[in-house]
Amino acid sequence: KTIFNNIELLPPDSLFNIKQRLANDSRSVKVDLGIGAYRDDTGKPWVLPSVREAEKLIQEDPSYNHEYLGIAGLPTLTQGAARVLLGEDSPALREGRVVSVQSLSGTGALHIAAKFISKFCGDKLIYLSDPTWANHKAIFETQGLKTANYAYWNAASKSLDLEGYLRDIKAAPNGSVFVVHACAHNPTGLDPSKDEWSSILDTLAAKEHIVLFDSAYQGFASGSLDEDAYALRLGLKKLAPVTPVFVCQSFAKNVGMYGERVGCFHLVLPQQDAAVDQKAVASAISSQLARITRSELSNPPAYGAKIVSKILNTPELTAQWYKDMITMSSRIHKMRIALRDHLVKLGTPGNWDHIVGQTGMFSYTGLSPQMVERLEKEHAVYLVNSGRASIAGLNSGNVEYVARAINEVVR
Numbered sequence: 579k580t581i582f583n584n585i586e587l588l589p590p591d592s593l594f595n596i597k598q599r600l601a602n603d604s605r606s607v608k609v610d611l612g613i614g615a616y617r618d619d620t621g622k623p624w625v626l627p628s629v630r631e632a633e634k635l636i637q638e639d640p641s642y643n644h645e646y647l648g649i650a651g652l653p654t655l656t657q658g659a660a661r662v663l664l665g666e667d668s669p670a671l672r673e674g675r676v677v678s679v680q681s682l683s684g685t686g687a688l689h690i691a692a693k694f695i696s697k698f699c700g701d702k703l704i705y706l707s708d709p710t711w712a713n714h715k716a717i718f719e720t721q722g723l724k725t726a727n728y729a730y731w732n733a734a735s736k737s738l739d740l741e742g743y744l745r746d747i748k749a750a751p752n753g754s755v756f757v758v759h760a761c762a763h764n765p766t767g768l769d770p771s772k773d774e775w776s777s778i779l780d781t782l783a784a785k786e787h788i789v790l791f792d793s794a795y796q797g798f799a800s801g802s803l804d805e806d807a808y809a810l811r812l813g814l815k816k817l818a819p820v821t822p823v824f825v826c827q828s829f830a831k832n833v834g835m836y837g838e839r840v841g842c843f844h845l846v847l848p849q850q851d852a853a854v855d856q857k858a859v860a861s862a863i864s865s866q867l868a869r870i871t872r873s874e875l876s877n878p879p880a881y882g883a884k885i886v887s888k889i890l891n892t893p894e895l896t897a898q899w900y901k902d903m904i905t906m907s908s909r910i911h912k913m914r915i916a917l918r919d920h921l922v923k924l925g926t927p928g929n930w931d932h933i934v935g936q937t938g939m940f941s942y943t944g945l946s947p948q949m950v951e952r953l954e955k956e957h958a959v960y961l962v963n964s965g966r967a968s969i970a971g972l973n974s975g976n977v978e979y980v981a982r983a984i985n986e987v988v989r
């Protein structure tokens with residue numbers, strides 16, 4: 579008998595388990611609408627042309643090597659990444675109010691945020707949207723933090739429950755932490771409008787809540803980095819005069835660096851009165867973030883960081899990257915329209931306009947768990963049982979097939 583005999587067997591991760599079932603499915607036509615990773619119009623993973631070019635430049639460089647990075651990561655990455663998020667003319671950057679460290683993609687950035695909050699922010703409740711990305715709750719709770727939900731999705735109208743959202747912001751204890759999706763909300767694909775963001779951020783500011791922007795899809799939703807940073811930049815104007823703002827940034831989707839784990843955690847400090855030595859505060863925070871990384875990774879991974887840094891700091895590659903983001907976002911948008919149009923043509927019961935209105939990688943289709951199960955069993959169309967479909971899995975070769983399958987399970 580060993581000390582391990584009573585370890586509980588956990589169920590497989592529901593999302594990654596789809597991948598397994600798909601691999602084991604011997605049917606000739608299969609469609610993967612599960613995992614949120616971009617596919618091209620032939621259903622293949624896509625290495626961005628800007629990434630290919632950056633890799634070439636890195637490997638041709640005579641100083642090419644695989645040495646360790648510093649603990650805080652590659653400075654040309656973290657600085658470039660902060661400019662991408664906050665904008666070239668960001669007052670926070672100009673005033674030295676941004677502390678940045680490299681992280682293991684967006685998940686690692688959230689982990690650093692959770693660790694920092696649990697260590698330095700007292701006993702705060704972490705508010706997550708209902709629904710949210712499945713990993714949010716686990717990341718915060720693993721650090722001993724308590725999570726709660728705020729209203730977000732109105733299932734009946736397939737739209738934002740703004741009233742419930744504002745009510746929950748007001749009801750939360752002052753100074754709570756609110757995790758908001760900077761754009762392309764996962765899983766619903768539904769973002770607040772500009773006016774709605776304005777009321778949401780005003781209400782958050784009035785309660786002096788600490789806002790954490792989870793930015794996993796910047797440029798991937800609309801094709802424009804600036805457009806997709808709208809909420810974050812407005813948030814900094816409304817919140818950062820008084821409260822710190824946390825930003826967790828991923829380059830998994832917008833640079834297609836999924837498995838390379840490239841991301842950053844940024845802490846934007848509030849404007850303080852002249853009596854406070856802002857520089858000393860920033861240095862202390864930096865040192866604490868470095869301690870977290872040192873004890874867990876020693877230093878972050880270099881290769882993907884060099885690729886993204888090369889793209890951000892080489893004007894021709896940056897220009898190519900902008901085109902790449904348009905290629906991805908416009909193909910996904912085209913697939914939204916094609917799916918909706920096929921469903922309408924088939925006379926599928928219900929209204930399917932929300933598929934086109936939603937943005938980013940996903941659509942919250944409104945399909946029930948029973949319908950999702952039938953899609954998989956009878957048609958080899960795989961999605962998560964919440965009815966979330968990764969639109970990137972659609973292409974001109976399979977979208978009509980998927981529409982016919984949906985049409986059949988809905989009736």
Ligand code: PLP
Pocket residue numbers: 614682683684685686711759764792794828829830836841
């Ligand atoms: N946050 C949200 C909302 C996401 O959807 C994802 C990925 O699906 C992430 C964070 C983190 O992804 P990664 O760790 O691959 O950057």
